[in-house]
Every structure is written in C-alpha cells, then in structure tokens.
Amino acid sequence: MTTGGQKREVFALAALFVAIAAVTVIGFAHDWKPPVASEEGARVDSLIRYLLFATGAVLVIGAAALVAFLWRYGRGLPSPAPRSDPRLERWWSLVPVLGMAVIAEVGVLVKGLPVWKRVYGAPPPGALVVEVNAQQFEWWVRYPGPDGVFGRRDPHLVDATANPLGLVPEDPAGRDDVVVRNALHLPAGRPVHVRLRSRDVLHSFSIPEFRVKQDVVPGMITAITFVPSRAGSYQIACAELCGLGHYRMGARVIVHPAEEFDTWLEGQNGALQ
Amino acid sequence: MSAEAVHAESFIRRYLFSTDHKTIGKQYLLTAFFMGLFAVGWSILIRIQLAWPHANLPLLSRLFPGLYQDGVLLPERYLSLVTMHGTVMVFFVISFALVSGFGNFIIPLHIGARDMAYPVLNMLSYWTAVPACILMIASFFVPDGAAAAGWTAYPPLSALPQAVPGSGWGQTLWLLGMALFIASFTMGSLNFVTTILNLRTKGMSMFRMPLTVWTLFISSVLGILAFPALTAAAIMLLLDRHGGTSFFLPSGLVVGGQVLEHSGGTPLLFQHLFWFLGHPEVYILVLPAIGIAFDVVAVFGRRPVFGYRTSIWALLVIGVLSMIVWGHHMFTSGMNPYLGEYFSVATVAITVPFAVLGMNLIASLWRAEIRLHPAMLFALAMIAAIGLGGLGGLWLGTASSDMYLHDSYFVVGHFHFMIGVVTAFGIFAGTYYWFPKMFGRMIDQRLGKIHFWATSVGVFFAFIAMHFLGLGGVLRRTYDPTAYEYTASVTWLNLPISIALFLAAAAQVVFLVNFFWSMFRGQKAEANPWEAATLEWTTPSPAPHLNWRELPSVFRGPYEYRTDGRAAGYRSQVVPDEPPAEVRA
Ligand code: HEM
Ligand SMILES: [Cu+2]
Ligand SMILES: [Cu+2]
Numbered sequence: 140m141t142t143g144g145q146k147r148e149v150f151a152l153a154a155l156f157v158a159i160a161a162v163t164v165i166g167f168a169h170d171w172k173p174p175v176a177s178e179e180g181a182r183v184d185s186l187i188r189y190l191l192f193a194t195g196a197v198l199v200i201g202a203a204a205l206v207a208f209l210w211r212y213g214r215g216l217p218s219p220a221p222r223s224d225p226r227l228e229r230w231w232s233l234v235p236v237l238g239m240a241v242i243a244e245v246g247v248l249v250k251g252l253p254v255w256k257r258v259y260g261a262p263p264p265g266a267l268v269v270e271v272n273a274q275q276f277e278w279w280v281r282y283p284g285p286d287g288v289f290g291r292r293d294p295h296l297v298d299a300t301a302n303p304l305g306l307v308p309e310d311p312a313g314r315d316d317v318v319v320r321n322a323l324h325l326p327a328g329r330p331v332h333v334r335l336r337s338r339d340v341l342h343s344f345s346i347p348e349f350r351v352k353q354d355v356v357p358g359m360i361t362a363i364t365f366v367p368s369r370a371g372s373y374q375i376a377c378a379e380l381c382g383l384g385h386y387r388m389g390a391r392v393i394v395h396p397a398e399e400f401d402t403w404l405e406g407q408n409g410a411l412q
Numbered sequence: 413m414s415a416e417a418v419h420a421e422s423f424i425r426r427y428l429f430s431t432d433h434k435t436i437g438k439q440y441l442l443t444a445f446f447m448g449l450f451a452v453g454w455s456i457l458i459r460i461q462l463a464w465p466h467a468n469l470p471l472l473s474r475l476f477p478g479l480y481q482d483g484v485l486l487p488e489r490y491l492s493l494v495t496m497h498g499t500v501m502v503f504f505v506i507s508f509a510l511v512s513g514f515g516n517f518i519i520p521l522h523i524g525a526r527d528m529a530y531p532v533l534n535m536l537s538y539w540t541a542v543p544a545c546i547l548m549i550a551s552f553f554v555p556d557g558a559a560a561a562g563w564t565a566y567p568p569l570s571a572l573p574q575a576v577p578g579s580g581w582g583q584t585l586w587l588l589g590m591a592l593f594i595a596s597f598t599m600g601s602l603n604f605v606t607t608i609l610n611l612r613t614k615g616m617s618m619f620r621m622p623l624t625v626w627t628l629f630i631s632s633v634l635g636i637l638a639f640p641a642l643t644a645a646a647i648m649l650l651l652d653r654h655g656g657t658s659f660f661l662p663s664g665l666v667v668g669g670q671v672l673e674h675s676g677g678t679p680l681l682f683q684h685l686f687w688f689l690g691h692p693e694v695y696i697l698v699l700p701a702i703g704i705a706f707d708v709v710a711v712f713g714r715r716p717v718f719g720y721r722t723s724i725w726a727l728l729v730i731g732v733l734s735m736i737v738w739g740h741h742m743f744t745s746g747m748n749p750y751l752g753e754y755f756s757v758a759t760v761a762i763t764v765p766f767a768v769l770g771m772n773l774i775a776s777l778w779r780a781e782i783r784l785h786p787a788m789l790f791a792l793a794m795i796a797a798i799g800l801g802g803l804g805g806l807w808l809g810t811a812s813s814d815m816y817l818h819d820s821y822f823v824v825g826h827f828h829f830m831i832g833v834v835t836a837f838g839i840f841a842g843t844y845y846w847f848p849k850m851f852g853r854m855i856d857q858r859l860g861k862i863h864f865w866a867t868s869v870g871v872f873f874a875f876i877a878m879h880f881l882g883l884g885g886v887l888r889r890t891y892d893p894t895a896y897e898y899t900a901s902v903t904w905l906n907l908p909i910s911i912a913l914f915l916a917a918a919a920q921v922v923f924l925v926n927f928f929w930s931m932f933r934g935q936k937a938e939a940n941p942w943e944a945a946t947l948e949w950t951t952p953s954p955a956p957h958l959n960w961r962e963l964p965s966v967f968r969g970p971y972e973y974r975t976d977g978r979a980a981g982y983r984s985q986v987v988p989d990e991p992p993a994e995v996r997a
Contacts, residue, residue, distance in 0.1 A: 148784045148861075152792065159796050159872050166876060171883040172816075173898045186813050187883075194803035197767075201774060201799050208777035209792070212713075213784065220977040221715035221779040228719040231775065232726075235767035243760035243806055251812035252753065258815065259749035274666075275575070294664040294671045305666075338666045340568045340575050341679055343744065343819060347885035347898055350816040354745045357568060358662020358678055361746035374898050378819040378887050380562050382569060382576040383488040386890035 149213035153206045160202040167191055173348050176373060176394070178366040179257055180350035186250040193242045258351060262332035262364045270334045271323065271375075272304060273342035273355040276384030278375055279303055280323045284315030284409055294338065306410055315409040321390040326400035327370045335361045343379035346392055352378055367394040429539070431531035432957060436538050437517030438850060441843075444509035445924065447545055451500040452917050454493045461485050463910035465892045478557065487891040488577040491560035494889055495578065496548065498563030499586065502693070503593050504545055506835045510700045511635075512541070512600050514842050515628045517850065519604060521948035522625045524613025524966060526958045529606040537599035540592055547589035556580035562889060564690070567660040567682050571652045574668045584653065587646050594639050594646075601632040601639075608632075613947075615966035619724070620985065622946050622970040623717065626724055627703030630731045631696040637735065638692035645685035652677070683745055687738035694831050695734040699727060701838020702769060702798070705791040707970075708841045709773060711944045712788035713780035714979050716971040719772035726765035726772075733762045743811045744818050752811050759809035766802045770795065781979045785942075786860030787844035793868050794837040800872075801829030804879060819889075822882025828875045836871075840864075843927070848941050852954035853934030859926035863919050870916025874909045881905050945982045946970050 175184050212218050262268075270281040270289060281304060283289045290306050290313015297305035303320075306313045325331055335344050337355040344363075345352035353363045377388035395403060430436060457479070460469070468483035479489040516534065520527055528534045551558040560578025561570035565586065573580045608629045612621070621629075648659040656673075660682045663675030710717045717723065739747065739755035773795050782788065804826040808814045817823060840863070847855040884902030886893055893903050940949035951960050964986045972983040 145784055148789075149782070151865075152784070152789065155793070155868060155872075156796060159800075159876070162873065163800065163876055166880055167883075169880075171880045171902055173885055180816075183813060183816050186810065187807070187816075190807050190810065190813060194806055198799055198803055201770060202796070204774050205777070205792075205795060208774065208780065209782065212777055212780040213782040215781075218779050218781060221974060223716040223718075223720075223971075223975075225721055228722055228772075231771070232719060232722040232768050235771045236764050239764045239767040240761070243763050243809070244757065246806065246810045246813075247753075247756045247760050251756065251810045254812040254815075255749060255753060258812075259752075294666050297666050297669075297671070299669065338664065340572070340667075341566055345819075345887075347816070352744050352815050352818055356679055356746045357665055359680075359746060374896055376885075376887060376896050376898075380491070380566070380569065380889045383486075383491065383560075383891075385491075386487065386892050387895045389896055 146214050149209055152213075153209050156202050156206050156209070160199060163198060164195055167195065175348060175350065176367060176369045176371060177346075177349035177351065178368050179254055180348065180365075181368070182254045182257075183350040186246065186254065189250050190246055193246065197238070197242070258363050258365060260364070263330050266330035266332040266364060267326060268332045268334065269323070269325075270336065271344055271355075273335065273337045273344065273377065273381075273388075274339050275382050276377070276388040278321050278323070278388070278390040280319045281410075282317040282404060282407075283312075284317055286312060286315055288312040290314065290316050297338070304410075313410070317404065317407040318410040319407070323375060323390060323392045324400060324403055325367050325392065325394050326397045327367050327394050328397060330364055330366050332362060332364045335363075340381050341379045342377050342381045342388065345376050345378040346373055347376060348373040348392075354379055370394045370396050429535060431527070431535045433516045433520050433528045433531070433534060434850070434955060436534050437513050437515070439538055440508045440516060440541070441513035443541070443545065444505045444513055444839075445927075447500055447504040447508065448920075450549060451497050451505055452920060454497040454500075456914065456917060457485070458490070458493050458497060459910040459913050461490055461891065462893055463907045465894055478552070485891075488560055489557055490891040491562075491576065491889065492552070492558040492578045492582065495559050495562050495586075496552070499559075499590075500548055502563060502697070502831065503590070504548065506697045506831065506839070507597065508541070509839045510697060510835055510842075511628065511631055512537070512597070514624070514700065514704070514839075514846070515600070515604055515632075518846065518948065519607055519625060519628060520611070521849070521951070521955060521959060522622050522946060523608060523611065523616050524947050524960075524964050525607060525611035526960075526963070528603045529611055530603050533599050534603050537596045537603070540596035540599070544589045544592035544596060547585045547592065551582045551585035551589070554581035554585065556582060558582040559586035564686055565649070566686075567649060567652065567679050568665065568667075571649060571660055572665075572667055572672075573653070584650070587650050587653075591643065591646050594643050597635060598639055601635040604628055604632040605636065613963050613966060616947075616985075619721070620966055620969050622703075623706040623720070623723060623727075624700065624703035626727060627699040630727050631699050634692045634696050634731055634734060638689045638696075641685045642689035645682055645689075649682065680742075680745060680747060683742050684738070687741045691738040691741065692734045694827070695730060697835050698830055699730070701794065701835045702773075704838045704842045704845070705773060705794050706776070707946070708787045708791040708845050709776045710971045710973060711845070711942050712783045712785050712791075713777055714783070714974045714982070715776065715780045716969075716973060716975070717772065718775035718778065719768070720969065720971065723769055723772050726768040729765040730762060733758065733765070737762060740809055740811075740814070743814045756809060756811035760806055763802055763806050763809070766798070770798055770802065773798075781974065785844065786857055786864055787841045789861065789864045790837040790841040790844065793864070793872075794834050794841065796872070797829045797833040797837065800876065801826055801834060804829065817882055819887055820882035821878045821886045821888055824888050825875045825878030825882060828871075828878065833871050833875065836867075840867075840923070845942070846948070847927075847930065848937030848953045849948050849955055851931045851934070852937055853930055853932075854937050854941065855930040855934055856926050859922055863923045863926065866919030866922070867916050870912040870914075870919065874912040874916070877905050877909050877912075881909075943980055943982055945972055945984045947985055950984060950986050
C-alpha cells in the first residue's frame with residue numbers, strides 16, 4: 140500500500156516538525172529582550188522564564204509524540220487495529236486537563252499576581268509622582284514642583300507653544316509645576332507613580348526596558364507604579380496606534396542616581412514662572 | 413421531482429441567485445479566494461515596507477500612486493493597508509471560506525438534509541455579503557483613503573475624521589461594510605443552527621455528527637450571541653461620527669488645536685463591545701478548522717478519532733469560556749486591575765480544553781495507517797500551529813507578562829498562528845478533501861504537495877520569528893520598525909520574515925492554478941474516492957441537487973475506520989448493524 144514516495148514524505152514531515160520545535164526552542168533560548176532596568180521588569184522576566192520552560196516542555200512532548208506516531212504509523216508497517224475506548228479516552232484527557240490547569244494558573248496566580256499588585260496596587264508612601272501627557276505625537280512630562288501639588292488644567296487654555304498642557308495661570312499650585320517635553324527624568328531605586336493623561340486619542344505609555352505598558356486614555360487618568368533599578372538612558376515608545384506619526388512617538392527616559400535627580404529637579408523652572 | 417428536472421434551470425438561477433446550499437457554499441469559497449487576493453496583496457506591500465523601510469520604490473510608486481509618493485509609502489496609507497488586511501482577512505476571507513463556505517456546503521451533506529432550513533434566507537445572506545465586499549474594496553478609492561484605525565477600529569481615532577487621514581469616508585464605509593457583513597453572517601448562523609437542530613436525517617443523533625458539524629454548530633451559536641455587540645458598537649460609532657453623539661468620546665478633547673464639543677463618553681466602552689464580539693469571533697473561525705482536521709485525520713489515518721466525546725465536551729467548554737474572556741485584549745487598557753486579573757485567570761483556563769483537543773488530535777495517529785494526501789499534510793501541520801498559537805496564548809493570557817508583550821509582534825505572531833495558519837490550513841485541508849464532492853473532479857496531488865511545503869516552510873518560520881521580534885520589543889502597527897534604538901539588534905529579522913512570507917504567498921498561486929485547472933480538467937471523481945464513512949460520500953460526485961435520491965438513514969458514528977483491522981476497511985454511517993447471531997441462525 141505504502142510507496143517509497145510516502146516514506147520520503149514521512150521523513151520530510153517528521154523533519155518539518157523537528158525543525159519547528161528546534162527553531163522554537165533554540166530561538167526562545169536566546170534572550171531577545173532589551174536589558175531589564177526596573178524591579179518589576181526583573182519579575183516579569185522571571186515570569187517569562189517560567190512560561191518558557193513550562194510551555195517549552197509541553198511543546199517538546201507534543202512534538203515528540205507527533206513525530207513518533209508519524210514515524211511508526213506512516214511508513215506502511217503493519218499496525219495493530221485501533222481501539223476506540225471512551226473510558227480510556229476520558230482517563231487520558233485528565234493528563235492535559237491537570238497539566239495545563241496547573242501550568243497556566245501557577246503562572247497567573249503565583250508568578251504573575253505579585254507583579255500585578257506592585258504595578259497596579261496603591262503606590263508606596265514616598266513614591267515620586269509624575270504626570271505624563273500623551274498627544275499626537277509627543278510626550279509632555281509634568282512634575283508637581285516643590286509644593287508637591289499639580290496645578291489645574293483647562294483644555295481651552297491649550298496653546299501649542301506657550302501653554303501646551305493648558306495650565307490655569309490663576310492656580311497657585313500650578314506655578315511651580317515643572318513641564319518637560321519628550322524626556323522623562325527619574326531617580327534610580329525609588330518607586331515612581333506615573334499618572335497618564337491624553338488630550339486627543341488613545342496612546343500607550345511603554346518603556347520596554349522596564350517591561351511596563353499602560354494605555355493612555357482620553358477622559359480618564361490611568362496610572363502605574365514601578366521602580367527603575369539602574370541609572371541610564373531608555374526609551375518611551377507609544378504602543379497604541381494613535382495616527383500617522385505613531386511609529387515615531389518616542390521619548391527619552393533618563394534614570395539618574397537618586398541625588399543627581401534631586402539636583403536636576405531643583406534646577407528646573409516652573410512652567411509659569 | 414427528479415434531479416434532472418431541477419437542473420433545467422436558467423444559468424442565473426443556478427449559478428447566481430441559487431438557493432442550493434452547495435452552490436452558495438462554493439460562491440462563498442470563491443468570493444473568499446477573490447478577497448484573499450486583495451488581502452494577501454496588501455500584506456505583501458506591508459512586508460516590503462517592513463523589510464526595506466528606507467528604500468525608494470519607484471515601480472510601486474507608479475503602480476499604486478494613491479499609496480506611494482516619490483517612491484515612498486505614506487505612513488497613513490501603511491495604516492490603511494494594515495487595517496484593511498486585518499479586516500478583510502478575518503471577516504471576508506477566513507469567515508467566508510471556513511464558516512460560510514464549508515458550512516454551507518457540508519452541513520446538509522453531513523447530516524443528511526436536502527438543503528438548509530431556510531434556502532432563500534441563505535441566498536439573501538450571500539447577496540448581502542457581496543455589497544459588503546464592494547464597500548470594503550471601494551473604500552480605498554475615497555478621498556483620504558481607506559480606514560486606518562486598525563481592524564479593531566478603536567475610537568477616538570476611528571471617531572474623529574481629523575485624527576488620522578483614513579478616518580474620513582474610509583472609516584464610514586468600513587462601518588457600513590461591517591454592518592452588512594454582520595447581517596449576512598447572522599442570517600447564515602441562524603440557518604446553520606436551525607438546520608443542524610431540525611434537519612438531521614433518521615438516526616443522525618447529535619453524538620453521531622462528524623466533528624466538523626459540531627464545530628460549525630458551536631461557532632454559529634457563538635456568532636448569534638456575540639455579533640450583536642459589534643452591531644451596537646458600529647451604530648454608536650457611526651452616530652459619534654455623523655450624529656454629534658459622544659458614546660465613546662469624553663470631554664476636553666483637543667484635536668488639531670481645537671477643543672471638541674463632545675462630552676460624557678469613554679473609549680473603553682467601545683473596546684469592551686468590540687472584544688465581546690472580537691474574542692468569540694476568533695474562536696468562531698478556529699473551531700471549524702479544528703473540526704475539519706479531526707475529520708481529515710480520521711479518514712487519512714484510517715482510525716476512529718481519539719476522544720470523539722471528550723473533544724465535543726472540550727469544544728463546548730471552549731464555547732462557554734470564549735464568551736467570558738474578552739477582557740484579555742484590554743489588560744493594559746486602564747480597566748480595573750481586579751477585573752484584569754479575573755480575565756487573566758479565566759483566559760489561561762482556555763488552554764485546558766485546547767490541550768485536550770491537541771492531545772486528541774495527536775493521539776488519533778496512534779495505531780493509524782497514515783496516508784499523506786495533501787489534506788492530511790495540512791491537517792497534521794495544523795496541529796503544530798495549534799500548539800504554537802495556544803502556548804503563546806498562555807504568555808499573553810498571563811496579565812503580568814502581557815504587560816510587556818501587548819501590542820508587540822509577539823501578539824502578531826500568536827494570532828497569525830491561530831487565525832492565520834490554523835484557519836488557512838483548515839481551508840486547504842477542507843478544499844483538498846471535499847474538492848471531488850464539490851466539483852466532481854480530483855484535485856492534483858503533486859501540486860497540492862508543492863503548495864503544502866512552500867506554504868508551511870514560509871509561515872512557520874515567519875510567525876515563529878515574529879515572536880522573537882515581539883520579545884525584542886518591536887511594536888505592531890509601526891510604519892518604520894527601526895525608529896527606536898532599543899530594537900536595533902533585532903529588527904534584522906524583518907527581512908528573512910518577509911522573504912519567508914513571499915514564498916508562502918507565491919505558493920498560493922500554485923494553489924489557485926491547481927484549483928481552477930482541476931475544476932475543469934481534473935480526473936473525474938468517483939462517489940467515495942477516500943473510502944470515507946460519512947454521509948456526503950454516499951452520494952455521487954459532484955453531489956446532485958437535493959443531495960440524495962432518497963435520504964440516507966444513519967446507523968452508527970462517523971469514524972468507524974479499520975475496526976476490522978484492514979486499512980481499506982470502514983463502515984459507512986449508512987450501513988446497518990449486522991443482525992445479532994441468534995437472528996441469523
Ligand atoms: C489557547 C488559547 C488562547 C489564549 C490563552 C489566547 C490569548 C490571547 C491574548 C491574551 C491575547 C491578547 C494579547 C494582546 O493583545 O496583548 C490574544 C490575542 C489574539 N488572539 Fe489569542 N489566545 C488563544 C487562542 C487563540 C485562538 C484559538 C485564536 C484564533 C483563532 C486567537 C486569536 C487571537 C487574535 C486574532 C488576537 C489579536 C487581536 C488583536 O489584538 O488584533 N487566539 N490571544
Ligand atoms: Cu501611538
Ligand atoms: Cu481573545
């Protein structure tokens with residue numbers, strides 16, 4: 140029944156499955172991620188490592204079974220008659236049910252939940268609060284200034300050059316607010332609570348080196364908390380489609396050693412001073 | 413009424429405004445191929461841009477003056493290409509071919525019915541889909557170009573014409589086209605569900621139906637439940653655009669230097685409505701492909717499906733879960749983090765029934781006698797794609813890792829395995845398998861195998877590599893993937909990915925040539941060329957109008973292969989049980 144042609148094809152198909160598994164495993168073994176630079180990011184990386192091993196094992200087992208069956212039952216050797224035994228099949232289904240349930244929920248609840256809590260839980264006391272404003276296609280960063288309070292804003296006062304955030308001049312809290320375009324200065328080792336606002340469309344605030352990402356939604360304030368762990372220069376990249384300039388809506392992130400950051404901030408002028 | 417008398421109809425009644433489920437199925441399939449030409453073509457332009465983002469391309473500029481200027485693709489047109497590629501592939505290629513195409517063709521033949529429950533509604537469904545296609549294609553030719561807010565059409569981008577060029581007439585046509593599509597798809601789904609519930613022939617109990625019918629049944633129920641949410645979203649978005657309402661638009665928007673009058677809405681509402689449909693929709697598409705894989709593996713593996721019943725339960729669990737996990741597309745959207753964590757727990761639970769299906773497919777090869785027909789090749793390779801897509805889904809369903817991977821090429825790789833490779837391989841497996849029944853001729857196997865190998869090598873490499881790009885932090889929907897320095901060490905992958913996909917695209921030319929050549933010139937097919945046990949193979953090829961002279965009665969399940977130990981041995985569903993020994997004596 141089975142021809143030499145089929146034997147060759149079984150070999151080729153087995154090779155395809157082996158190649159798929161190999162490219163996947165070898166490829167994922169390489170670390171493609173940019174070097175991590177936040178405490179939360181280190182935990183995300185640990186979660187990703189867990190997922191890599193767990194799903195990698197499932198993939199390899201599945202591929203091995205597929206190749207073995209193909210090899211044994213694809214080359215025309217006489218094979219025993221199949222059996223259809225619903226009871227046995229029910230028992231077998233316990234293997235994927237229990238296996239996947241454990242792998243999946245351990246990832247979410249044991250490895251994932253603590254990170255989630257750090258990023259979305261209440262910010263620890265003493266966290267630096269920063270407001271990051273997204274608009275087509277740039278980022279405006281605002282610090283509350285020495286008084287620690289952000290001044291009020293009014294969209295009707297927005298002026299592209301003189302008052303890009305629409306600060307209300309009558310509000311004393313806003314006088315000392317520090318506003319910076321396309322650069323986010325942060326201290327290393329201190330929790331940062333970022334409040335995100337957009338004035339036009341959806342954007343997404345992502346810093347790949349920190350492994351964090353949070354959409355910026357007009358009409359509401361979204362927020363995340365993280366701790367930059369290394370001084371250095373990183374990038375904000377807009378991750379949510381926001382128009383034709385989306386692909387170049389980036390900004391610098393400069394993480395200073397803690398004391399240097401304080402000096403930097405003190406050296407900035409209030410936006411309305 | 414004899415079959416010949418019915419055949420004496422005019423060309424128009426027979427091929428154009430036909431109410432015959434088989435003709436309508438073929439119409440959908442061919443329409444899907446036609447729309448596929450556009451969608452694949454657009455993706456080639458996308459891949460050229462990503463592989464050579466800084467190249468000057470005078471030839472393309474001359475060919476597509478609306479998209480290119482001075483040899484450079486315009487960023488806003490790039491977004492139109494991405495948007496329309498996604499939309500047309502999901503709704504007008506995969507839905508059309510897998511669900512409407514094979515669903516229409518095979519459901520009555522599989523369950524022993526003469527036609528769908530509502531043949532006229534069925535015809536109406538197709539002829540509502542046609543103008544939807546026309547609107548989508550036409551939207552490239554309106555001022556400001558086709559919709560550019562992504563296939564997800566998130567407002568405010570999609571609501572405000574001044575926010576992005578494609579948000580003009582293009583977006584309006586997109587919404588109208590989608591509305592027509594939904595109307596058409598709903599008519600089809602209602603028909604499928606009614607037909608499966610009411611028109612099964614004598615002896616065809618639910619638990620004797622082939623798994624393809626089960627998957628189409630579950631997909632149709634999901635469609636009926638989920639699509640109304642998108643209808644609502646599309647109507648509200650149209651009103652926000654043209655009626656001055658603010659369902660999705662908050663106050664204080666400043667666009668183009670002007671404060672807008674809108675107030676009181678939220679963009680998040682749209683996202684919930686969209687994904688309430690969008691998530692089930694992707695399962696609507698993947699399930700029939702998996703059903704076809706089971707049927708094909710049984711026939712060309714010459715053995716009963718492993719775990720027929722556990723597969724049905726797994727499918728039902730997937731159906732239920734798929735309605736309550738939509739929020740995993742919104743982990744970073746700003747919704748409440750507690751809600752996000754719930755969605756995460758529920759989402760990763762879906763990998764459990766998927767793993768059952770995967771194991772059952774693999775175990776269906778145990779003690780098989782494998783025949784490597786092209787249909788079987790595609791079905792087997794599909795198993796690998798289900799594994800890669802499902803396991804990648806776990807990375808994304810875990811909210812804390814999705815925070816890094818969301819909106820990156822990791823997601824693009826994931827969903828192309830599922831909604832691209834699995835579904836396309838389902839379409840191909842189904843085409844190679846049912847071609848004789850559809851057209852009465854055999855489709856060429858050698859060309860089919862060339863098609864398989866070129867396609868597989870291309871897509872597996874490309875979509876696995878996209879995961880690496882995503883891990884490297886490359887974001888989706890970016891016109892110039894080199895714009896950020898932190899991705900500098902990984903973006904070289906874009907070139908090999910593009911080349912792999914050009915290979916896969918070229919393979920589809922082989923497929924189309926084979927398809928149309930075999931349709932007219934292929935060897936004539938017998939009634940049951942694959943020695944298959946299900947009902948469609950008990951009637952001549954091509955199946956005549958009204959399917960059978962006399963409706964068959966069913967006596968057994970769909971997969972009784974080689975139960976006597978011989979490779980060719982099988983018992984068709986219409987073979988009665990042998991009378992018990994005492995009676996014979
Ligand atoms: C094993 C089960 C699966 C899990 C756990 C899963 C999980 C996910 C998650 C969490 C996302 C959102 C990722 C993000 O945007 O950050 C996603 C995206 C997606 N998934 Fe899956 N998925 C699974 C199976 C499937 C299947 C079977 C299909 C389709 C046939 C599919 C199609 C898609 C599509 C189209 C998207 C992207 C939509 C977009 O943003 O454009 N997935 N998946
Ligand atoms: Cu953006
Ligand atoms: Cu989903």
